[in-house]
Amino acid sequence: MDEIELNVDVQAEEGQKELSLENLSKEAQDSPVIRAVNAIIAKSINLGASDIHIEPMEKELKIRFRVDGILRTYKS
Numbered sequence: 001m002d003e004i005e006l007n008v009d010v011q012a013e014e015g016q017k018e019l020s021l022e023n024l025s026k027e028a029q030d031s032p033v034i035r036a037v038n039a040i041i042a043k044s045i046n047l048g049a050s051d052i053h054i055e056p057m058e059k060e061l062k063i064r065f066r067v068d069g070i071l072r073t074y075k076s
Contacts, residue, residue, distance in 0.1 A: 043074065 028034050040063060044052050049065035056062075063074040 040074075047072075 040052060040054075043049075044065050047065050047067050049067050051066035051071075053064040053066070053071065054061065055064070064071045065074060066072075
């Protein structure tokens, strides 16, 4: 087998990696999925929930919180 030699500047790649992680973090905060998850977590904290149950259905998503031992359906 032929060997392939890769010459890579590790320091240059590290700088690009950090920059792209910063960009990804900023972009992720604008993502609808991230906003939805943050809203679900905030609601569970406000309710004092011990559990969050996310149940995918065929055409909808059911979200329930366990508060005082009882699962309660979240109405969005």
